[in-house]
Amino acid sequence: MTTHNPPPRTAPPAPDAARPVLTVRDLNVVYRGDRTVHAVKDVSLTLHRGEILGLAGESGCGKSTLAYAVNRLHEWPAEVSSGTVTFHDRDGHDLDLLALRDEELRRFRWSKLSMVFQGAMNALNPVTTVRAQLEDVLTTHRPGMSKQQRRARCAEVLDLVGVEPGRMHSYPHELSGGMRQRVMIAMALLLDPQVMIMDEPTTALDVLVQRGILREILRLRDELGFAVVFITHDLPLLLELSDRIAVMLRGEIVEYDTAETLYRHPRHPYTRQLLESFPSLTGERGAFLRATGPASPPAAGPAPHDQARPAGSTR
Amino acid sequence: MTTLEVRDLVKEFTLRSGLRRSTLRAVHKVTFTLVPGRTVAVVGASGSGKSTVARMIARLEKPTSGTITALGPDGEPVRDRAYRDHVQMVFQDPFASLNPFHSIEHHLARPLLLHGRAEGREEVREQAAQLLERVNLPTALMDRRPHELSGGQRQRVAIARALAPGAQVIVADEPVSMLDVSSRLGVLNLLARLQQEDRLAVLYITHDLATARHFSDDILVMNRGRIVERGPADAVILDPHHPYTRTLAAAAPNPELRGRLRSAEPEPKAATDRDHLTYDHDAGRWIDIDADQPAAA
Ligand SMILES: Nc1ncnc2c1ncn2[C@@H]1O[C@H](COP(=O)(O)OP(=O)(O)OP(=O)(O)O)[C@@H](O)[C@H]1O
Numbered sequence: 001m002t003t004h005n006p007p008p009r010t011a012p013p014a015p016d017a018a019r020p021v022l023t024v025r026d027l028n029v030v031y032r033g034d035r036t037v038h039a040v041k042d043v044s045l046t047l048h049r050g051e052i053l054g055l056a057g058e059s060g061c062g063k064s065t066l067a068y069a070v071n072r073l074h075e076w077p078a079e080v081s082s083g084t085v086t087f088h089d090r091d092g093h094d095l096d097l098l099a100l101r102d103e104e105l106r107r108f109r110w111s112k113l114s115m116v117f118q119g120a121m122n123a124l125n126p127v128t129t130v131r132a133q134l135e136d137v138l139t140t141h142r143p144g145m146s147k148q149q150r151r152a153r154c155a156e157v158l159d160l161v162g163v164e165p166g167r168m169h170s171y172p173h174e175l176s177g178g179m180r181q182r183v184m185i186a187m188a189l190l191l192d193p194q195v196m197i198m199d200e201p202t203t204a205l206d207v208l209v210q211r212g213i214l215r216e217i218l219r220l221r222d223e224l225g226f227a228v229v230f231i232t233h234d235l236p237l238l239l240e241l242s243d244r245i246a247v248m249l250r251g252e253i254v255e256y257d258t259a260e261t262l263y264r265h266p267r268h269p270y271t272r273q274l275l276e277s278f279p280s281l282t283g284e285r286g287a288f289l290r291a292t293g294p295a296s297p298p299a300a301g302p303a304p305h306d307q308a309r310p311a312g313s314t315r
Numbered sequence: 316m317t318t319l320e321v322r323d324l325v326k327e328f329t330l331r332s333g334l335r336r337s338t339l340r341a342v343h344k345v346t347f348t349l350v351p352g353r354t355v356a357v358v359g360a361s362g363s364g365k366s367t368v369a370r371m372i373a374r375l376e377k378p379t380s381g382t383i384t385a386l387g388p389d390g391e392p393v394r395d396r397a398y399r400d401h402v403q404m405v406f407q408d409p410f411a412s413l414n415p416f417h418s419i420e421h422h423l424a425r426p427l428l429l430h431g432r433a434e435g436r437e438e439v440r441e442q443a444a445q446l447l448e449r450v451n452l453p454t455a456l457m458d459r460r461p462h463e464l465s466g467g468q469r470q471r472v473a474i475a476r477a478l479a480p481g482a483q484v485i486v487a488d489e490p491v492s493m494l495d496v497s498s499r500l501g502v503l504n505l506l507a508r509l510q511q512e513d514r515l516a517v518l519y520i521t522h523d524l525a526t527a528r529h530f531s532d533d534i535l536v537m538n539r540g541r542i543v544e545r546g547p548a549d550a551v552i553l554d555p556h557h558p559y560t561r562t563l564a565a566a567a568p569n570p571e572l573r574g575r576l577r578s579a580e581p582e583p584k585a586a587t588d589r590d591h592l593t594y595d596h597d598a599g600r601w602i603d604i605d606a607d608q609p610a611a612a
Pocket residue numbers: 173174175176177178179204205206328329339341359360361362363364365366367368
């Protein structure tokens with residue numbers, strides 16, 4: 001998909017336990033309203049430099065709420081009711097993200113920690129070109145860059161995600177859904193951040209393009225040592241990609257282990273159900289529709305409201 | 316019951332970069348037929364022209380050449396005005412298509428009233444509640460606004476809204492790509508059931524080969540604006556002939572092949588020598604649509 005061939009890679013660097021880049025401690029996030037929704041419950045996670053951390057769980061379990069809160073992007077009625085989020089900068093400083101003031105926060109976002117939002121392909125500004133939007137980020141955060149350098153950097157990141165750099169002159173509506181999604185990933189890569197939080201970043205892509213991008217991310221991780229929180233409901237994808245995986249159920253992390261252990265020895269019944277619920281590409285036609293109902297969370301507590309009901313056999 | 320015939324559909328876009336202009340052929344001679352009670356899935360590369368085909372069918376885009384004809388049960392072409400009632404779209408992006416200022420009930424009430432499917436507040440509310448149940452959402456969500464729902468919940472509202480006016484032909488452009496697996500199955504089963512009950516003709520665009528196979532009768536594989544392979548769902552997925560289809564099918568995530576992404580081996584690339592050809596499983600041979608004749612094997 002791009003002209004890059006990933007260089008030979010040895011085993012991924014083991015996450016360096018001594019060097020976390022992001023620590024989340026006992027985080028609680030609620031949505032205030034007539035009925036308070038406790039969307040994130042006592043979540044603790046440690047992201048190490050160079051680590052790919054997968055966050056899995058079904059729709060509505062709180063993945064996006066967690067991602068927004070970590071990046072301080074949550075807005076009322078969402079509220080962090082307790083907990084801490086600490087960013088351990090490369091230069092040795094610790095930043096208390098929940099205490100940052102607006103100006104500090106602006107400088108911090110994109111340059112040290114970038115985020116690809118769920119549905120980000122619709123977040124591009126419809127009235128300016130892709131090039132203008134990418135260059136805008138560079139002009140703001142890298143004022144020293146020349147016009148030529150900016151242009152070259154934009155072409156470089158687009159190429160990384162498999163969008164022909166010539167298409168940077170397009171307006172968002174002139175690109176396919178998957179191309180827009182790739183532009184947003186390119187934007188998150190633009191400033192070489194230390195951490196990228198990617199919330200369902202590849203839902204609009206075919207598997208070939210998806211794999212090309214994931215390979216580039218792994219390659220850059222090896223080269224630059226950044227860390228990624230990769231959020232998706234696609235557990236098979238996470239198993240291929242992640243060093244460690246956190247499984248979320250109704251706002252809580254119910255299992256948190258290396259991808260290998262989680263696959264071989266899942267401990268929580270919900271993890272097991274998730275692992276079993278994927279339709280097989282080549283299995284008996286229609287079999288999974290009848291046999292394998294969706295992963296329904298174990299009985300504890302009320303069923304979340306957007307749990308799918310069991311798939312009936314209809315064909 | 317409506318049949319939709321798509322013949323030799325072509326779409327060209329003009330690309331500008333400064334003063335330079337170039338032409339992009341996004342869709343090249345695409346032909347297929349949607350029949351009542353059957354689903355055709357379209358899979359393929361990002362940017363290969365799938366949504367452009369869908370948008371032309373929904374009349375959001377004018378074909379450069381080629382025809383799209385809806386035929387009623389009598390075999391006569393459906394008149395222009397009825398076309399919109401007959402052909403409904405479910406779009407790729409739930410975020411852009413819901414209005415943040417309106418309640419979920421409002422989103423469903425509009426098409427119900429507009430198409431005369433319900434009258435009066437009580438009946439509208441009742442039908443809206445039924446629609447929510449059909450997409451596996453609790454009726455309690457009715458009074459919420461889109462931003463109060465998770466991404467998956469929003470997508471289901473968008474699907475319910477498309478179902479509201481009643482339709483003969485449904486063009487669903489990645490209707491479930493943002494849903495997790497269990498919700499996907501719930502919604503696709505729902506679509507399948509509706510289709511059986513109402514004899515709907517369905518075009519299902521997706522990147523998920525597994526659901527394409529399990530929920531459709533036929534599959535079209537697109538790459539660079541062309542259909543490169545076509546045929547019964549099982550034949551296309553289990554016995555792919557075109558190099559592009561083969562590479563695509565082999566790339567599906569597979570937990571047993573963990574670590575594949577991390578290996579030093581480059582990602583397998585499809586050979587391009589057959590890019591201009593179509594493998595047709597029904598005909599059992601390669602077809603060169605430009606030459607309008609069978610291709611030498
Ligand atoms: N209005 C437009 N102007 C110019 N080019 C366009 C326009 N709409 C689509 N294109 C181009 O046509 C090609 C096909 O786009 P389309 O949206 O049909 O792809 P797709 O198969 O749906 O891809 P995806 O899987 O990423 O959604 C792309 O190169 C796209 O950039």
